[in-house]
Amino acid sequence: MKKFTSLTLALLATISTQASAWEIDKWENHPIQIHGSFGQGWITTSNDDLGTFDTDRGTGDFSFNDFVLNGSMVLTDSLTVGAQIISRDFGDVGNNELDLDWAYLDYNINETLGFRAGRIKQPNGLYGDMWDLDIARTTVFLPPAYSAGFRDLFVSMDGVSAYGEIDMGKAGSLEYTVMYGMKQTRDDGSMEMILEALLTGLGNEYPVQSEYTYGGRLIWNTPVDGLRTSFSIIHSEDLDTRVTLGPVTTNVDFENFTQWYFSAEYTRGDWIIAAELRRLDFIFQSDVLAPGPNSTTSYGDWYLQVENQVTDKWAVAGGIGQSTTNYSKKFHASDTELLTTAYLSARYDIADGFLIKADLQYLDGKTGYYKVADPERNNWLLAMKAVYYF
Amino acid sequence: MNIKLAIITGLALFLLFGMVSTASADVVIVANAEAGVDSIGKSDLEKIMLGKKKKWDNGTKIKIAILKEGDTHESFTKDFTGKTASQFKSYWKKLVFTGEGIQPKSFKTEEDLVAYVAKTKGAVGYISSSTAADGVTTVAVQ
Numbered sequence: 001m002k003k004f005t006s007l008t009l010a011l012l013a014t015i016s017t018q019a020s021a022w023e024i025d026k027w028e029n030h031p032i033q034i035h036g037s038f039g040q041g042w043i044t045t046s047n048d049d050l051g052t053f054d055t056d057r058g059t060g061d062f063s064f065n066d067f068v069l070n071g072s073m074v075l076t077d078s079l080t081v082g083a084q085i086i087s088r089d090f091g092d093v094g095n096n097e098l099d100l101d102w103a104y105l106d107y108n109i110n111e112t113l114g115f116r117a118g119r120i121k122q123p124n125g126l127y128g129d130m131w132d133l134d135i136a137r138t139t140v141f142l143p144p145a146y147s148a149g150f151r152d153l154f155v156s157m158d159g160v161s162a163y164g165e166i167d168m169g170k171a172g173s174l175e176y177t178v179m180y181g182m183k184q185t186r187d188d189g190s191m192e193m194i195l196e197a198l199l200t201g202l203g204n205e206y207p208v209q210s211e212y213t214y215g216g217r218l219i220w221n222t223p224v225d226g227l228r229t230s231f232s233i234i235h236s237e238d239l240d241t242r243v244t245l246g247p248v249t250t251n252v253d254f255e256n257f258t259q260w261y262f263s264a265e266y267t268r269g270d271w272i273i274a275a276e277l278r279r280l281d282f283i284f285q286s287d288v289l290a291p292g293p294n295s296t297t298s299y300g301d302w303y304l305q306v307e308n309q310v311t312d313k314w315a316v317a318g319g320i321g322q323s324t325t326n327y328s329k330k331f332h333a334s335d336t337e338l339l340t341t342a343y344l345s346a347r348y349d350i351a352d353g354f355l356i357k358a359d360l361q362y363l364d365g366k367t368g369y370y371k372v373a374d375p376e377r378n379n380w381l382l383a384m385k386a387v388y389y390f
Numbered sequence: 391m392n393i394k395l396a397i398i399t400g401l402a403l404f405l406l407f408g409m410v411s412t413a414s415a416d417v418v419i420v421a422n423a424e425a426g427v428d429s430i431g432k433s434d435l436e437k438i439m440l441g442k443k444k445k446w447d448n449g450t451k452i453k454i455a456i457l458k459e460g461d462t463h464e465s466f467t468k469d470f471t472g473k474t475a476s477q478f479k480s481y482w483k484k485l486v487f488t489g490e491g492i493q494p495k496s497f498k499t500e501e502d503l504v505a506y507v508a509k510t511k512g513a514v515g516y517i518s519s520s521t522a523a524d525g526v527t528t529v530a531v532q
Binding site: 270 | 487
Protein backbone atom coordinates (compact mmCIF):
# COMPACT_ATOMS: atom_id res chain seq x y z
CA MET A 1 0.00 0.00 0.00
CA LYS A 2 1.42 3.33 -0.95
CA LYS A 3 2.05 5.74 1.87
CA PHE A 4 -0.26 8.67 2.57
CA THR A 5 0.95 12.22 2.39
CA SER A 6 1.82 13.79 5.74
CA LEU A 7 -1.23 16.03 5.55
CA THR A 8 -3.51 13.04 5.09
CA LEU A 9 -2.00 11.36 8.13
CA ALA A 10 -2.49 14.48 10.17
CA LEU A 11 -6.14 14.65 9.17
CA LEU A 12 -6.66 11.00 9.99
CA ALA A 13 -5.16 11.54 13.42
CA THR A 14 -7.79 14.13 14.24
CA ILE A 15 -10.83 12.14 13.19
CA SER A 16 -13.34 11.47 15.94
CA THR A 17 -14.01 7.85 16.81
CA GLN A 18 -17.71 8.60 16.93
CA ALA A 19 -19.89 7.71 13.96
CA SER A 20 -21.75 11.05 13.96
CA ALA A 21 -20.40 14.07 12.11
CA TRP A 22 -18.37 16.68 13.81
CA GLU A 23 -20.18 19.94 14.27
CA ILE A 24 -18.29 23.03 15.32
CA ASP A 25 -20.62 25.57 16.91
CA LYS A 26 -18.00 28.29 16.99
CA TRP A 27 -20.27 30.81 15.35
CA GLU A 28 -23.79 30.76 16.77
CA ASN A 29 -26.37 29.69 14.19
CA HIS A 30 -23.57 28.96 11.68
CA PRO A 31 -22.24 25.57 12.68
CA ILE A 32 -19.63 23.91 10.48
CA GLN A 33 -20.42 20.28 9.74
CA ILE A 34 -17.50 17.96 9.10
CA HIS A 35 -17.86 14.51 7.57
CA GLY A 36 -15.39 11.98 6.30
CA SER A 37 -14.80 8.42 5.27
CA PHE A 38 -11.86 6.09 4.92
CA GLY A 39 -12.01 2.90 2.88
CA GLN A 40 -9.31 0.27 2.49
CA GLY A 41 -9.75 -2.42 -0.11
CA TRP A 42 -8.04 -5.50 -1.47
CA ILE A 43 -8.38 -6.84 -4.99
CA THR A 44 -7.34 -10.07 -6.63
CA THR A 45 -8.08 -11.80 -9.92
CA SER A 46 -7.64 -15.13 -11.58
CA ASN A 47 -5.06 -13.45 -13.80
CA ASP A 48 -2.06 -11.21 -13.29
CA ASP A 49 -2.04 -7.46 -13.80
CA LEU A 50 -5.66 -6.48 -14.23
CA GLY A 51 -5.85 -2.87 -15.40
CA THR A 52 -3.68 -0.82 -13.05
CA PHE A 53 -3.49 -3.48 -10.34
CA ASP A 54 -0.67 -5.95 -9.77
CA THR A 55 -2.93 -8.83 -8.86
CA ASP A 56 -0.45 -11.70 -8.69
CA ARG A 57 -2.39 -14.92 -8.29
CA GLY A 58 -3.37 -15.46 -4.67
CA THR A 59 -1.59 -12.37 -3.32
CA GLY A 60 -3.78 -9.59 -4.55
CA ASP A 61 -3.19 -5.87 -4.30
CA PHE A 62 -3.88 -3.50 -1.41
CA SER A 63 -3.28 -0.38 -3.55
CA PHE A 64 -6.97 0.29 -3.34
CA ASN A 65 -8.12 2.88 -0.83
CA ASP A 66 -9.68 6.30 -0.50
CA PHE A 67 -10.06 8.98 2.13
CA VAL A 68 -12.41 11.97 1.96
CA LEU A 69 -12.97 14.84 4.35
CA ASN A 70 -15.51 17.61 3.88
CA GLY A 71 -16.81 20.65 5.68
CA SER A 72 -19.99 22.64 5.02
CA MET A 73 -21.46 25.76 6.53
CA VAL A 74 -24.77 27.57 6.11
CA LEU A 75 -23.92 31.27 5.68
CA THR A 76 -27.46 32.67 5.18
CA ASP A 77 -30.91 31.24 4.55
CA SER A 78 -29.97 30.97 0.86
CA LEU A 79 -26.19 30.60 0.82
CA THR A 80 -24.12 27.54 1.74
CA VAL A 81 -20.40 26.94 1.31
CA GLY A 82 -18.52 23.68 1.43
CA ALA A 83 -15.47 21.75 0.25
CA GLN A 84 -14.22 18.19 0.15
CA ILE A 85 -10.70 16.82 -0.24
CA ILE A 86 -9.94 13.33 -1.43
CA SER A 87 -6.95 11.04 -1.36
CA ARG A 88 -7.22 7.79 -3.28
CA ASP A 89 -5.11 4.94 -4.54
CA PHE A 90 -6.35 2.77 -7.42
CA GLY A 91 -3.45 0.55 -8.41
CA ASP A 92 -0.98 2.74 -10.28
CA VAL A 93 -3.37 5.66 -10.33
CA GLY A 94 -3.93 8.28 -7.64
CA ASN A 95 -1.12 7.22 -5.32
CA ASN A 96 -2.83 8.90 -2.36
CA GLU A 97 -2.04 12.42 -3.51
CA LEU A 98 -4.48 14.98 -2.12
CA ASP A 99 -7.01 16.47 -4.50
CA LEU A 100 -9.80 18.95 -4.17
CA ASP A 101 -12.89 16.86 -4.93
CA TRP A 102 -15.42 19.68 -4.80
CA ALA A 103 -15.63 23.18 -3.37
CA TYR A 104 -18.39 25.60 -4.11
CA LEU A 105 -20.84 28.26 -3.10
CA ASP A 106 -24.45 27.16 -3.31
CA TYR A 107 -27.11 29.86 -3.67
CA ASN A 108 -30.60 28.44 -3.43
CA ILE A 109 -33.54 30.63 -4.48
CA ASN A 110 -36.24 27.98 -4.09
CA GLU A 111 -36.85 24.33 -4.95
CA THR A 112 -37.04 25.10 -8.68
CA LEU A 113 -33.83 27.12 -8.98
CA GLY A 114 -30.42 27.20 -7.35
CA PHE A 115 -26.87 27.96 -8.47
CA ARG A 116 -23.48 26.54 -7.66
CA ALA A 117 -20.05 27.96 -8.54
CA GLY A 118 -16.63 26.46 -7.98
CA ARG A 119 -15.47 22.88 -8.39
CA ILE A 120 -18.74 21.03 -8.82
CA LYS A 121 -19.64 17.35 -9.08
CA GLN A 122 -20.72 16.20 -12.49
CA PRO A 123 -24.00 14.31 -12.75
CA ASN A 124 -23.30 11.50 -15.23
CA GLY A 125 -26.03 8.91 -15.45
CA LEU A 126 -27.79 8.03 -12.21
CA TYR A 127 -24.69 7.19 -10.19
CA GLY A 128 -21.79 9.11 -11.74
CA ASP A 129 -21.70 11.65 -8.90
CA MET A 130 -21.25 8.75 -6.43
CA TRP A 131 -17.95 7.54 -7.84
CA ASP A 132 -16.06 7.56 -4.56
CA LEU A 133 -19.07 7.04 -2.26
CA ASP A 134 -18.85 3.50 -0.88
CA ILE A 135 -21.24 4.41 1.92
CA ALA A 136 -24.07 5.30 -0.47
CA ARG A 137 -24.15 2.01 -2.41
CA THR A 138 -23.96 -1.76 -1.94
CA THR A 139 -21.32 -2.58 -4.58
CA VAL A 140 -17.58 -1.96 -4.31
CA PHE A 141 -17.39 -0.75 -7.92
CA LEU A 142 -19.91 1.29 -9.84
CA PRO A 143 -21.86 -0.68 -12.49
CA PRO A 144 -20.19 -1.56 -15.83
CA ALA A 145 -21.30 1.64 -17.60
CA TYR A 146 -18.93 3.68 -15.42
CA SER A 147 -15.40 2.97 -16.60
CA ALA A 148 -12.67 3.47 -14.03
CA GLY A 149 -10.31 4.81 -16.68
CA PHE A 150 -12.49 7.83 -17.45
CA ARG A 151 -13.22 8.63 -13.80
CA ASP A 152 -10.96 11.68 -13.61
CA LEU A 153 -12.66 13.27 -16.62
CA PHE A 154 -16.18 12.85 -15.30
CA VAL A 155 -16.01 13.22 -11.55
CA SER A 156 -16.03 17.02 -11.31
CA MET A 157 -15.36 20.24 -13.21
CA ASP A 158 -14.57 23.89 -12.47
CA GLY A 159 -17.47 26.09 -13.42
CA VAL A 160 -21.06 26.96 -12.67
CA SER A 161 -24.29 25.03 -12.57
CA ALA A 162 -28.00 25.63 -12.19
CA TYR A 163 -30.26 23.06 -10.59
CA GLY A 164 -33.79 22.54 -9.38
CA GLU A 165 -36.96 20.49 -9.55
CA ILE A 166 -40.06 21.40 -11.53
CA ASP A 167 -43.37 20.03 -10.33
CA MET A 168 -45.52 18.74 -13.19
CA GLY A 169 -48.53 17.74 -11.13
CA LYS A 170 -49.93 14.37 -12.21
CA ALA A 171 -47.03 13.95 -14.65
CA GLY A 172 -44.54 13.75 -11.78
CA SER A 173 -41.57 16.10 -11.57
CA LEU A 174 -38.40 16.97 -13.46
CA GLU A 175 -35.08 17.39 -11.67
CA TYR A 176 -32.52 19.24 -13.75
CA THR A 177 -28.87 20.18 -13.57
CA VAL A 178 -27.05 22.15 -16.26
CA MET A 179 -23.39 23.03 -16.05
CA TYR A 180 -20.60 24.83 -17.87
CA GLY A 181 -16.92 25.00 -17.11
CA MET A 182 -13.46 23.60 -17.67
CA LYS A 183 -11.74 20.37 -16.84
CA GLN A 184 -8.23 19.43 -15.95
CA THR A 185 -7.20 16.02 -14.67
CA ARG A 186 -4.11 15.12 -12.67
CA ASP A 187 -1.00 14.17 -14.59
CA ASP A 188 -0.89 10.65 -13.12
CA GLY A 189 -4.60 10.11 -13.06
CA SER A 190 -7.00 7.53 -14.39
CA MET A 191 -6.70 8.73 -18.01
CA GLU A 192 -3.33 7.00 -18.05
CA MET A 193 -5.30 3.72 -18.24
CA ILE A 194 -7.25 4.91 -21.27
CA LEU A 195 -4.27 6.34 -23.13
CA GLU A 196 -2.20 3.21 -22.56
CA ALA A 197 -5.04 1.17 -24.05
CA LEU A 198 -5.56 3.55 -26.98
CA LEU A 199 -1.91 3.93 -27.83
CA THR A 200 -0.77 0.43 -26.91
CA GLY A 201 2.02 0.88 -24.48
CA LEU A 202 2.39 4.65 -24.37
CA GLY A 203 2.09 6.34 -21.04
CA ASN A 204 0.61 9.72 -20.21
CA GLU A 205 2.34 11.93 -17.70
CA TYR A 206 0.49 15.12 -18.44
CA PRO A 207 -2.92 16.35 -17.36
CA VAL A 208 -5.85 16.10 -19.73
CA GLN A 209 -7.66 19.43 -20.07
CA SER A 210 -10.51 20.96 -22.00
CA GLU A 211 -11.07 24.54 -23.13
CA TYR A 212 -14.73 24.26 -22.19
CA THR A 213 -17.21 21.58 -21.16
CA TYR A 214 -20.97 21.72 -20.88
CA GLY A 215 -23.78 19.37 -20.19
CA GLY A 216 -26.35 18.31 -17.68
CA ARG A 217 -28.85 15.77 -16.46
CA LEU A 218 -32.62 15.56 -16.52
CA ILE A 219 -34.37 13.12 -14.17
CA TRP A 220 -38.05 12.45 -14.65
CA ASN A 221 -39.70 11.27 -11.45
CA THR A 222 -42.61 9.58 -13.17
CA PRO A 223 -46.17 9.27 -11.87
CA VAL A 224 -45.47 5.56 -11.29
CA ASP A 225 -44.45 5.25 -7.66
CA GLY A 226 -40.74 4.43 -7.40
CA LEU A 227 -39.93 4.80 -11.12
CA ARG A 228 -37.57 7.43 -12.41
CA THR A 229 -35.78 7.83 -15.73
CA SER A 230 -32.87 10.02 -16.66
CA PHE A 231 -30.90 11.43 -19.58
CA SER A 232 -27.50 13.03 -19.09
CA ILE A 233 -24.92 14.37 -21.51
CA ILE A 234 -21.47 15.92 -21.28
CA HIS A 235 -19.60 17.50 -24.18
CA SER A 236 -16.02 18.78 -24.13
CA GLU A 237 -14.25 20.86 -26.75
CA ASP A 238 -10.49 21.01 -27.27
CA LEU A 239 -9.82 18.18 -24.85
CA ASP A 240 -6.12 17.55 -25.13
CA THR A 241 -3.00 16.23 -23.47
CA ARG A 242 0.60 15.44 -24.31
CA VAL A 243 2.23 12.03 -24.58
CA THR A 244 5.86 10.99 -24.86
CA LEU A 245 7.07 8.60 -27.57
CA GLY A 246 10.78 7.99 -27.09
CA PRO A 247 12.52 11.37 -27.34
CA VAL A 248 9.41 13.01 -28.78
CA THR A 249 6.62 14.67 -26.79
CA THR A 250 3.55 15.48 -28.83
CA ASN A 251 0.02 16.80 -28.44
CA VAL A 252 -2.96 14.49 -28.77
CA ASP A 253 -6.49 15.82 -29.05
CA PHE A 254 -9.91 14.32 -28.32
CA GLU A 255 -12.29 16.26 -30.54
CA ASN A 256 -16.10 16.20 -30.19
CA PHE A 257 -15.78 14.36 -26.88
CA THR A 258 -19.37 13.48 -25.97
CA GLN A 259 -20.83 11.08 -23.44
CA TRP A 260 -24.49 10.39 -22.79
CA TYR A 261 -26.54 8.06 -20.60
CA PHE A 262 -30.12 6.81 -20.77
CA SER A 263 -31.11 5.46 -17.37
CA ALA A 264 -34.04 3.97 -15.50
CA GLU A 265 -34.43 2.98 -11.87
CA TYR A 266 -37.37 1.34 -10.12
CA THR A 267 -37.59 1.13 -6.34
CA ARG A 268 -40.14 -1.03 -4.56
CA GLY A 269 -39.75 -1.57 -0.87
CA ASP A 270 -36.30 -3.00 -0.23
CA TRP A 271 -35.67 -3.72 -3.93
CA ILE A 272 -34.01 -1.49 -6.50
CA ILE A 273 -33.67 -2.34 -10.20
CA ALA A 274 -31.52 -0.12 -12.38
CA ALA A 275 -30.52 -0.22 -16.03
CA GLU A 276 -28.42 2.19 -18.06
CA LEU A 277 -27.14 2.66 -21.59
CA ARG A 278 -24.04 4.71 -22.09
CA ARG A 279 -22.20 5.96 -25.18
CA LEU A 280 -18.93 7.88 -25.42
CA ASP A 281 -17.55 9.11 -28.76
CA PHE A 282 -14.55 11.19 -29.69
CA ILE A 283 -12.24 11.81 -32.61
CA PHE A 284 -8.64 11.09 -31.75
CA GLN A 285 -6.16 13.39 -33.43
CA SER A 286 -2.37 13.37 -33.46
CA ASP A 287 -0.23 14.46 -36.37
CA VAL A 288 2.69 12.40 -35.09
CA LEU A 289 1.06 9.23 -33.77
CA ALA A 290 -1.83 8.85 -36.23
CA PRO A 291 -1.30 11.17 -39.18
CA GLY A 292 -3.92 11.55 -41.85
CA PRO A 293 -7.70 11.55 -41.52
CA ASN A 294 -9.13 11.65 -38.03
CA SER A 295 -9.76 8.45 -36.05
CA THR A 296 -13.09 7.87 -34.37
CA THR A 297 -13.27 5.88 -31.15
CA SER A 298 -16.49 4.93 -29.43
CA TYR A 299 -17.41 3.17 -26.21
CA GLY A 300 -20.81 1.64 -25.60
CA ASP A 301 -22.03 0.04 -22.37
CA TRP A 302 -25.19 -1.32 -20.87
CA TYR A 303 -26.02 -3.03 -17.60
CA LEU A 304 -28.91 -4.32 -15.55
CA GLN A 305 -28.57 -4.41 -11.75
CA VAL A 306 -30.85 -5.68 -8.99
CA GLU A 307 -30.31 -4.75 -5.35
CA ASN A 308 -32.02 -5.78 -2.12
CA GLN A 309 -31.73 -4.67 1.51
CA VAL A 310 -32.12 -8.10 3.05
CA THR A 311 -31.98 -6.99 6.70
CA ASP A 312 -31.07 -3.77 8.50
CA LYS A 313 -27.41 -4.74 8.18
CA TRP A 314 -27.20 -6.91 5.05
CA ALA A 315 -27.63 -5.78 1.45
CA VAL A 316 -26.94 -7.72 -1.73
CA ALA A 317 -26.77 -6.79 -5.39
CA GLY A 318 -26.17 -8.53 -8.69
CA GLY A 319 -25.98 -7.55 -12.28
CA ILE A 320 -24.80 -8.12 -15.77
CA GLY A 321 -23.42 -5.75 -18.38
CA GLN A 322 -21.39 -5.38 -21.53
CA SER A 323 -18.76 -2.87 -22.60
CA THR A 324 -17.79 -2.45 -26.25
CA THR A 325 -14.89 -0.39 -27.53
CA ASN A 326 -14.58 0.43 -31.22
CA TYR A 327 -11.14 1.68 -32.17
CA SER A 328 -9.90 3.09 -35.40
CA LYS A 329 -7.60 0.54 -37.03
CA LYS A 330 -5.24 3.38 -37.82
CA PHE A 331 -3.70 3.37 -34.36
CA HIS A 332 -4.92 0.22 -32.67
CA ALA A 333 -4.37 -3.45 -33.48
CA SER A 334 -7.98 -4.54 -32.95
CA ASP A 335 -11.04 -2.67 -34.16
CA THR A 336 -13.53 -3.93 -31.57
CA GLU A 337 -13.20 -5.22 -28.04
CA LEU A 338 -16.06 -6.64 -26.02
CA LEU A 339 -16.18 -7.28 -22.28
CA THR A 340 -19.11 -9.01 -20.58
CA THR A 341 -19.29 -8.64 -16.83
CA ALA A 342 -21.51 -10.53 -14.38
CA TYR A 343 -21.24 -9.65 -10.72
CA LEU A 344 -22.50 -10.32 -7.24
CA SER A 345 -22.02 -7.93 -4.33
CA ALA A 346 -22.70 -7.96 -0.63
CA ARG A 347 -22.53 -5.27 2.03
CA TYR A 348 -22.66 -5.66 5.81
CA ASP A 349 -23.11 -2.66 8.12
CA ILE A 350 -21.24 -3.81 11.22
CA ALA A 351 -22.25 -0.68 13.15
CA ASP A 352 -23.30 2.88 12.43
CA GLY A 353 -20.15 4.28 10.85
CA PHE A 354 -18.46 1.04 9.81
CA LEU A 355 -19.22 -1.35 6.98
CA ILE A 356 -17.60 -4.03 4.87
CA LYS A 357 -18.44 -5.04 1.32
CA ALA A 358 -17.30 -7.38 -1.44
CA ASP A 359 -17.69 -7.73 -5.21
CA LEU A 360 -17.21 -10.96 -7.13
CA GLN A 361 -17.01 -10.37 -10.87
CA TYR A 362 -16.85 -12.72 -13.85
CA LEU A 363 -15.17 -11.03 -16.80
CA ASP A 364 -15.53 -12.53 -20.28
CA GLY A 365 -13.42 -10.80 -22.91
CA LYS A 366 -11.47 -7.61 -22.55
CA THR A 367 -11.72 -3.91 -23.08
CA GLY A 368 -9.09 -1.21 -22.97
CA TYR A 369 -8.84 -0.46 -19.28
CA TYR A 370 -9.33 -4.11 -18.28
CA LYS A 371 -6.44 -5.38 -20.35
CA VAL A 372 -4.68 -8.38 -18.90
CA ALA A 373 -1.14 -9.63 -19.29
CA ASP A 374 -2.25 -13.22 -19.82
CA PRO A 375 -4.25 -14.01 -22.97
CA GLU A 376 -6.78 -16.14 -21.03
CA ARG A 377 -10.20 -15.00 -22.13
CA ASN A 378 -12.23 -15.37 -18.93
CA ASN A 379 -11.25 -13.92 -15.59
CA TRP A 380 -12.56 -13.71 -12.07
CA LEU A 381 -12.12 -10.67 -9.87
CA LEU A 382 -12.70 -10.40 -6.13
CA ALA A 383 -12.64 -7.02 -4.43
CA MET A 384 -13.22 -6.45 -0.73
CA LYS A 385 -13.39 -3.20 1.18
CA ALA A 386 -13.80 -1.96 4.75
CA VAL A 387 -15.12 1.57 5.20
CA TYR A 388 -15.24 3.83 8.26
CA TYR A 389 -17.32 6.99 8.00
CA PHE A 390 -18.60 9.81 10.17
CA MET B 391 -25.85 -19.04 -17.89
CA ASN B 392 -29.16 -18.32 -19.64
CA ILE B 393 -29.26 -14.57 -19.29
CA LYS B 394 -32.94 -14.24 -20.17
CA LEU B 395 -33.93 -16.84 -17.56
CA ALA B 396 -31.81 -15.10 -14.94
CA ILE B 397 -33.42 -11.73 -15.68
CA ILE B 398 -36.95 -13.15 -15.62
CA THR B 399 -36.29 -14.97 -12.34
CA GLY B 400 -34.84 -11.83 -10.81
CA LEU B 401 -37.84 -9.73 -11.85
CA ALA B 402 -40.25 -12.35 -10.49
CA LEU B 403 -38.47 -12.36 -7.13
CA PHE B 404 -38.50 -8.59 -7.16
CA LEU B 405 -42.25 -8.42 -7.69
CA LEU B 406 -42.92 -11.15 -5.09
CA PHE B 407 -40.83 -9.67 -2.30
CA GLY B 408 -41.76 -6.14 -3.20
CA MET B 409 -45.36 -6.89 -2.24
CA VAL B 410 -44.44 -7.58 1.39
CA SER B 411 -45.30 -4.64 3.60
CA THR B 412 -44.83 -3.97 7.28
CA ALA B 413 -47.18 -2.38 9.78
CA SER B 414 -46.61 1.33 10.31
CA ALA B 415 -46.63 3.50 13.45
CA ASP B 416 -48.79 6.64 13.66
CA VAL B 417 -46.51 9.51 12.68
CA VAL B 418 -47.11 13.17 13.54
CA ILE B 419 -45.22 16.00 11.84
CA VAL B 420 -44.03 18.78 14.17
CA ALA B 421 -42.53 22.16 13.37
CA ASN B 422 -41.09 25.18 15.10
CA ALA B 423 -43.65 27.97 15.61
CA GLU B 424 -41.58 30.41 13.49
CA ALA B 425 -41.98 28.15 10.45
CA GLY B 426 -45.46 29.64 10.16
CA VAL B 427 -47.08 26.40 9.02
CA ASP B 428 -49.86 24.24 10.47
CA SER B 429 -50.58 22.19 7.37
CA ILE B 430 -48.49 20.99 4.45
CA GLY B 431 -48.96 19.02 1.25
CA LYS B 432 -47.47 15.53 1.19
CA SER B 433 -45.43 16.44 -1.88
CA ASP B 434 -43.94 19.49 -0.14
CA LEU B 435 -43.15 17.44 2.97
CA GLU B 436 -41.31 14.89 0.83
CA LYS B 437 -39.30 17.64 -0.86
CA ILE B 438 -38.38 19.08 2.54
CA MET B 439 -37.27 15.79 4.05
CA LEU B 440 -35.24 14.95 0.93
CA GLY B 441 -33.48 18.31 1.03
CA LYS B 442 -35.03 19.67 -2.16
CA LYS B 443 -37.12 22.41 -0.54
CA LYS B 444 -34.81 24.40 1.71
CA LYS B 445 -36.98 27.33 2.84
CA TRP B 446 -40.46 27.77 4.24
CA ASP B 447 -42.88 29.98 2.30
CA ASN B 448 -42.06 32.83 4.69
CA GLY B 449 -38.38 32.61 3.69
CA THR B 450 -37.16 30.95 6.90
CA LYS B 451 -34.44 28.35 6.41
CA ILE B 452 -35.71 24.80 7.01
CA LYS B 453 -33.76 22.73 9.53
CA ILE B 454 -34.58 19.06 9.43
CA ALA B 455 -34.67 16.86 12.52
CA ILE B 456 -34.82 13.09 12.16
CA LEU B 457 -34.72 10.06 14.42
CA LYS B 458 -31.71 7.76 14.27
CA GLU B 459 -33.77 4.59 14.15
CA GLY B 460 -36.96 2.89 15.40
CA ASP B 461 -40.49 2.16 14.24
CA THR B 462 -41.47 5.83 14.01
CA HIS B 463 -38.46 6.58 11.81
CA GLU B 464 -39.13 3.61 9.54
CA SER B 465 -42.79 4.48 9.20
CA PHE B 466 -41.96 8.10 8.44
CA THR B 467 -39.37 7.38 5.73
CA LYS B 468 -41.62 4.80 4.07
CA ASP B 469 -44.86 6.78 4.21
CA PHE B 470 -43.55 10.29 3.55
CA THR B 471 -40.38 9.91 1.46
CA GLY B 472 -41.05 6.64 -0.40
CA LYS B 473 -37.77 5.20 0.88
CA THR B 474 -36.86 2.56 3.42
CA ALA B 475 -34.76 3.73 6.37
CA SER B 476 -31.62 2.34 4.70
CA GLN B 477 -32.40 4.06 1.38
CA PHE B 478 -33.09 7.31 3.23
CA LYS B 479 -29.71 7.09 5.00
CA SER B 480 -27.87 6.33 1.73
CA TYR B 481 -29.71 9.20 0.03
CA TRP B 482 -28.55 11.70 2.62
CA LYS B 483 -25.00 10.34 2.61
CA LYS B 484 -24.91 10.98 -1.11
CA LEU B 485 -26.11 14.58 -0.65
CA VAL B 486 -23.60 15.27 2.13
CA PHE B 487 -20.61 13.77 0.33
CA THR B 488 -21.39 15.52 -2.97
CA GLY B 489 -21.97 18.88 -1.26
CA GLU B 490 -25.65 19.00 -2.20
CA GLY B 491 -27.02 18.95 1.31
CA ILE B 492 -26.36 19.51 5.03
CA GLN B 493 -26.88 16.40 7.16
CA PRO B 494 -30.13 16.64 9.19
CA LYS B 495 -29.82 16.65 12.97
CA SER B 496 -30.53 13.16 14.26
CA PHE B 497 -31.82 12.15 17.67
CA LYS B 498 -32.02 8.95 19.67
CA THR B 499 -35.27 9.85 21.40
CA GLU B 500 -38.43 11.60 20.26
CA GLU B 501 -38.32 13.81 23.36
CA ASP B 502 -34.90 15.16 22.32
CA LEU B 503 -36.22 15.77 18.81
CA VAL B 504 -39.20 17.72 20.16
CA ALA B 505 -36.92 19.83 22.36
CA TYR B 506 -34.71 20.69 19.38
CA VAL B 507 -37.64 21.58 17.11
CA ALA B 508 -39.18 23.73 19.85
CA LYS B 509 -36.07 25.90 20.28
CA THR B 510 -34.76 25.99 16.68
CA LYS B 511 -36.13 28.51 14.22
CA GLY B 512 -37.48 26.83 11.10
CA ALA B 513 -37.05 23.27 12.38
CA VAL B 514 -39.29 20.38 11.34
CA GLY B 515 -39.39 16.76 12.41
CA TYR B 516 -41.65 13.84 13.21
CA ILE B 517 -42.72 11.85 16.27
CA SER B 518 -45.21 9.15 17.12
CA SER B 519 -48.73 10.18 18.11
CA SER B 520 -48.09 8.96 21.66
CA THR B 521 -45.22 11.43 22.27
CA ALA B 522 -45.98 14.80 23.84
CA ALA B 523 -45.61 17.68 21.37
CA ASP B 524 -44.77 20.38 23.93
CA GLY B 525 -43.72 23.73 22.52
CA VAL B 526 -44.04 22.73 18.83
CA THR B 527 -46.72 23.08 16.20
CA THR B 528 -48.45 19.93 14.98
CA VAL B 529 -48.58 20.02 11.18
CA ALA B 530 -51.43 18.34 9.31
CA VAL B 531 -50.39 16.55 6.12
CA GLN B 532 -52.83 16.95 3.25
